Amino acid sequence: MSVLLSNGTVFIEEGLREQAxxxxxxxxxxxxxGFTVAxxxxxxxxxPADLGSFLAHVLKGLARGRVSVATLPDELTTTVAAELVGVSRPTLMKLVRAGELPSHQVGxxxxxxxxxxxxxxRSRARARREALDALRELDDELGAGFGAD
Structure with a gap:
């Protein structure tokens, strides 16, 4: 069983954690x-796939014991932004200084x-996919057989 409070917090009883x-x-x-709702x-x-991925993350967290879900704020610190992009904070700051990522100062x-x-x-993920696809095409052309015995 779960209880939804007026502030949006959902409390989960142990039985739901065990089910997860x-x-x-x-x-x-x-x-x-895939997930289907009936x-x-x-x-x-x-x-949808993105929502299904979110639900899978929530279920995995719940199965481990605790999970917290929150929406992203309109503005992020450099530390949180770096984690979202998947780079170190110094690398993120290089992207900011290079003009690849707009920013502003608060104090x-x-x-x-x-x-x-x-x-x-999204742009970096797309670039990684395109680079991987190009490597696969090159592998096919050269017959190098990455992953083949």
Whole structure:
């Protein structure tokens, strides 16, 4: 059972944590499956992949014992932004100084718009995918057989 408080906090009883742990024992890689929501009247709807990934993260956290879910603020510190982008804070600051990531000062502190950080994250992920695809094409052309015996 769970209880939703007016401030948006959801308290989970131990039984739900145990159910999440059991689900993960049966299906250890929830990220590789899709989620479907079924209404009481039998209507079903597939859960979009991004939302399914979020639900898988929540279930994994719940199975381990505790999970906290919050929305991102409009502005981020450089430390949080670096973690989201997947780089060190000094590397993030190099991107800011190079003009690749807009920022502004709040007193002596650098702040970044969440939307800008997420756009950079998507751009870097796309560039990594394109680089991997190019390597695969080169591998196919040269017949080097990465991963082949």
């Amino acid at each position: 742990a059991e689900l993960l024992r049966r299906i250890p890689d929830l990220g590789a499956v 209404a009481e009247d039998g209507a079903q709807s597939a859960v 002596t502190h650098t702040r970044l718009r969440t939307a800008d950080v997420l756009a950079l994250r």
